Amino acid sequence: MEEKEKIFETLKSAVVSGDHELAIKTAKRAIEIGIDAYVCIMEGLSPGMQVVSDKYEKREVFVPQILRSARAMNMAVDILKPHIPVSSVRTNGKIVLGVVAGDIHDIGKNLVKLLCEAAGFDVIDLGKDVPVEKFVETAKEEATDIVGMSALMTTSMIGMPDIIKSLKEQNVNCKVIIGGGPVSQSYADSIGADGYAADAAKAVKLVGKLLGG
Amino acid sequence: MGELTLKERYLHILEGRDIERPSCACPLQTGTIELMKKTDSFWPQAHSDALKMARLSFGAWKYTGIESARVPFCLTVEAEALGCTIKQGDLISQPSVQKHPVSDKKSLENLAVPNPEKDKRMPVIGTAVSMLKEWTDDKIPIIGGVVGPFTLAGHLRGIGDLLLDFFDNPGFVEEILDFSKEVCISFSNYLEDQGADSITIIDPSATTELIGPEDFKRLVAPRIEDIIKTLKTPAVLHICGDTTAILDAMEKTGARGISIDHLVDIETAKTYLKNSALVGNINPIDTLMLGSKEKIESETKACILKGADIIAPGCGISPKTPTENIVNYINVAKKIRGKL
Ligand code: B12
Ligand SMILES: [Zn+2]
Numbered sequence: 001m002e003e004k005e006k007i008f009e010t011l012k013s014a015v016v017s018g019d020h021e022l023a024i025k026t027a028k029r030a031i032e033i034g035i036d037a038y039v040c041i042m043e044g045l046s047p048g049m050q051v052v053s054d055k056y057e058k059r060e061v062f063v064p065q066i067l068r069s070a071r072a073m074n075m076a077v078d079i080l081k082p083h084i085p086v087s088s089v090r091t092n093g094k095i096v097l098g099v100v101a102g103d104i105h106d107i108g109k110n111l112v113k114l115l116c117e118a119a120g121f122d123v124i125d126l127g128k129d130v131p132v133e134k135f136v137e138t139a140k141e142e143a144t145d146i147v148g149m150s151a152l153m154t155t156s157m158i159g160m161p162d163i164i165k166s167l168k169e170q171n172v173n174c175k176v177i178i179g180g181g182p183v184s185q186s187y188a189d190s191i192g193a194d195g196y197a198a199d200a201a202k203a204v205k206l207v208g209k210l211l212g213g
Numbered sequence: 214m215g216e217l218t219l220k221e222r223y224l225h226i227l228e229g230r231d232i233e234r235p236s237c238a239c240p241l242q243t244g245t246i247e248l249m250k251k252t253d254s255f256w257p258q259a260h261s262d263a264l265k266m267a268r269l270s271f272g273a274w275k276y277t278g279i280e281s282a283r284v285p286f287c288l289t290v291e292a293e294a295l296g297c298t299i300k301q302g303d304l305i306s307q308p309s310v311q312k313h314p315v316s317d318k319k320s321l322e323n324l325a326v327p328n329p330e331k332d333k334r335m336p337v338i339g340t341a342v343s344m345l346k347e348w349t350d351d352k353i354p355i356i357g358g359v360v361g362p363f364t365l366a367g368h369l370r371g372i373g374d375l376l377l378d379f380f381d382n383p384g385f386v387e388e389i390l391d392f393s394k395e396v397c398i399s400f401s402n403y404l405e406d407q408g409a410d411s412i413t414i415i416d417p418s419a420t421t422e423l424i425g426p427e428d429f430k431r432l433v434a435p436r437i438e439d440i441i442k443t444l445k446t447p448a449v450l451h452i453c454g455d456t457t458a459i460l461d462a463m464e465k466t467g468a469r470g471i472s473i474d475h476l477v478d479i480e481t482a483k484t485y486l487k488n489s490a491l492v493g494n495i496n497p498i499d500t501l502m503l504g505s506k507e508k509i510e511s512e513t514k515a516c517i518l519k520g521a522d523i524i525a526p527g528c529g530i531s532p533k534t535p536t537e538n539i540v541n542y543i544n545v546a547k548k549i550r551g552k553l
Contacts, residue, residue: 018380059421059425061425062421062422062423062424062425062428063376063422063423063424064376064377064379064380064424064425064428067373067376067377068377068380071377101306102302102305102306104309104310107372107373110373129300129309154498154499154502154503154531155305155306155498155531155532155533156306182498
């Protein structure tokens with residue numbers, strides 16, 4: 001195997017096993033020998049995270065393992081990011097992401113953030129329990145391409161249409177995507193969101209599609 | 214033998230003595246906006262004012278026919294007494310934990326088990342329990358809710374960090390859980406002393422969707438068992454989500470009632486539970502809050518016919534639930550019960 005391939009494999013398995021030390025070491029090595037940092041994320045780290053997501057779907061691993069893998073990925077991303085040429089980051093676009101008001105479930109949102117960042121998107125994280133105005137203000141100030149809203153409760157998802165309405169009223173020109181347990185494609189359609197994704201990996205694809213990439 | 218009081222029925226079912234007819238008690242949160250209006254006791258004040266808390270809780274029995282009175286309405290009483298920063302919430306959102314005081318061993322050592330008679334809102338819940346006891350003439354079960362050790366540990370440490378500690382610092386996880394366990398023991402014993410007829414331990418973060426069956430059995434179940442051993446009254450254990458894989462372990466804790474989410478199938482659950490009462494499991498959102506009359510009726514019927522012993526929602530009642538819908542399921546349950 002070529003050393004490049006080996007590096008991708010090691011990055012992938014470091015993420016799968018949640019070994020952040022190995023992930024960091026390998027990322028550093030990749031930079032040292034001049035492998036494209038962006039490709040490291042796309043060919044090594046991201047597929048690793050996908051393996052973990054699939055295992056979670058099948059209840060083979062649980063959220064602790066997801067978080068550990070996410071951390072390993074995040075730490076490797078921190079090393080790789082400065083080496084990604086600015087142009088490839090810029091074309092990928094900007095996302096304002098947050099959990100809607102009344103809802104403090106942020107594990108899923110954090111995963112979406114991680115994967116989007118790994119894919120080279122610029123994510124502005126508003127955190128959890130975010131009021132309507134905060135979404136709209138930030139979207140405006142940052143001239144964001146996409147606003148992403150997460151809700152894990154049927155009681156909190158009912159706040160989503162308010163944000164979409166307010167963005168329209170204030171003529172903020174961006175796409176809106178939603179996600180989280182109780183929401184669905186049909187809910188997205190009914191409130192006029194531009195997209196829905198069932199998991200973080202699909203969220204990345206969705207963002208890519210909406211931004212024409 | 215005369216008719217059992219509602220309290221006797223609830224306790225008999227939990228003690229496994231009278232399992233013929235289901236109870237319509239609700240061991241989980243019962244506060245709704247309509248009931249807040251009827252009782253003039255609104256969130257967030259009703260989380261910290263004993264009289265308002267007791268009135269809102271009593272209102273559930275008075276205006277809907279729920280066969281119990283349950284306090285409190287949130288999961289933050291213990292966490293607040295331990296120094297977590299709490300956001301009070303509003304009419305529709307429960308208080309939530311904002312900041313977690315445990316960052317390392319030292320900060321854990323700095324925490325002491327709160328004095329339930331004095332610290333923060335703990336005595337408020339106790340006072341509400343005694344008020345309810347008096348108002349109901351000891352005829353309706355008064356249920357005290359406490360947060361389970363894993364959820365409390367998550368409140369203290371931050372759930373994300375706690376889950377990473379599983380790998381980075383497993384000993385620390387055990388220490389936080391041991392401390393949380395002591396807090397649960399102290400608070401639940403206090404609520405019993407104030408007159409609670411039964412304790413509901415609710416541990417939503419211990420769900421299989423989060424930590425998986427192995428870690429539940431290893432880390433959480435033994436500690437819940439230790440808590441239940443100290444109780445004088447029968448305990449109900451509620452864990453959110455699909456708990457099918459841990460039902461046997463939940464029963465082994467000594468809980469007399471196992472409260473299941475709507476995601477768990479009652480008939481399947483019955484095959485795991487040997488001698489505890491099954492509590493549940495009407496879908497609190499799609500059915501109870503948003504469902505049609507027919508949907509509520511058919512789901513309530515299904516719960517009884519599949520063999521639930523205490524007919525209740527699968528999780529806390531959502532504040533936007535119409536009173537009419539609650540009355541509806543209670544009436545259906547009582548009618549069918551009358552024919553058994
Ligand atoms: C962990 C958890 C908690 C933890 C949260 C810790 C944290 N920091 O997040 C704690 C213990 C604090 C908690 C508290 C409560 N919880 Co809770 N909780 C859960 C649980 C078990 C898991 C959620 C989770 O993290 N899943 C794992 C992640 C990886 O998945 P995910 O969030 O779905 O995210 C993925 C996708 O949805 C998608 N996605 C997510 N966001 C976005 C956004 C965009 C833009 C896109 C494109 C995609 C996307 O990608 C993610 C990654 O693949 C769920 C059960 C469940 N089945 O979801 C209940 C659950 C969400 N909780 C519930 C409830 C009721 C509560 C409480 C109200 C409990 C109570 N009675 O007091 C409180 C709420 C307090 C509040 N105001 O928010 C209910 C909600 C019911 C409802 N329908 O409204 C659930 C469904 C449990 C149940 N079955 O009853 N909870
Ligand atoms: Zn629940």
